[in-house]
Amino acid sequence: MKPTYDIIIVGAGIVGSACAYECAKAGLTVLLIDRDAAGTGTTATGMGHVVMLDDSDIQVAFCNYARKLWMELAEEAQDQLEWEARGTLWVAADDEEMQHVRDKHTFYEKQNIRTHVLDAALLEQVEPNLRKGLCGGLRVVDDAVLYPPTATKYLVEQAVALGAETLFFSEVAEIRGDASVVLAEGKIIAGGLVINAAGCGSPELTEGIDVFKRKGHLVVTDRYPELINHQIIELGYLKAAHTMTGDSVAFNVQPRKDGKLLIGSSRQSTAQHKEVDHDILGRMLNRAFEYIPALRDVRAIRCWTGFRPATPDKLPLIGPSLVSEKIWLATGHEGLGITTALATGRIIADRILDRRSEIPTESFLPARCRKGGPVNG
């Protein structure tokens, strides 16, 4: 079958849309398909924190590169992305966490990542609504917040302006090894390469990939533009994010551009249903109240759940799949898919065009893990 497109991308979440944008920018002909509208899957349920994390050297390089690409795009499209570079404030509750702050600062300094250490007095000055008695914090200067649905819409619009085509409200029933896709309605479309960017739906379309769902809860409040100035997170968040089994909560609050606050976060690896779990929601909110007592008095508007597409080694799958060299993956971004979407798109386009990527990309290759088999990292 003669390919109609160079690249067919299945899934128009923020990751698939970024792949469409970067591939179209690279001069490839692209079809972006989704069973729904763009950005309505996990992307619509996420927090939009563009954040530096440092689990591993490759994660640092990935987040740093990803943040840089967003910053460049924000220069031309700040309003469309609803971009605000407020920085992250990691809060230390005790001496041990304060030591962690200093260690992180030293580490980041060596990587030329801008951070400031705040002692207790300075912390109180920059965030007066935090509870008294905290030890201090680390301000990560270049972290930012964007609004994932509008950022995704912008990426799709840019891809289309560059010649990409979209096919929304069309379910893909099968991705075939010859780079064709079969729609649920029966139509077959041929590509030179298919990228499975279907997030939590990706394992249903490509055999043998270990992407599983990690449920999260979020609460959005009415407008309180004066309450906090940064995205504020407890250092214990990192421990919670690492817990792969069982349920965990951590204090993580984001000020949105419109003055609303997003309160998170929770992680559950076994819960598969969408309904709000009132026990974990209560635990999550109590954790937030412990850090910012004034949150007890704010008016919540809505709460919801979402599923992070996770992998066992906490790194995404980016590149050729194990089933066919014509089926590639861009999935498994867990809690970092908003941050790393653009970098994922760029890495995919680099690999297709045989360009050298700005960061090492071997750690993301799907060949590293086979469902049920050994995993590196």
Ligand SMILES: Cc1cc2nc3c(=O)[nH]c(=O)nc-3n(C[C@H](O)[C@H](O)[C@H](O)COP(=O)(O)OP(=O)(O)OC[C@H]3O[C@@H](n4cnc5c(N)ncnc54)[C@H](O)[C@@H]3O)c2cc1C
């Ligand atoms: C509560 C919560 C908070 C988060 N906060 C942050 C944060 O602050 N910062 C951050 O970086 N990340 C965050 N994340 C993670 C981030 O939201 C995800 O990593 C990211 O949205 C994943 O994007 P995606 O495009 O891979 O998946 P999705 O957005 O789910 O996109 C996949 C798309 O594929 C489509 N699809 C699936 N199957 C098919 C099929 N068979 N046919 C056609 N289409 C199909 C779906 O409709 C969907 O639109 C958070 C996640 C949650 C749940």
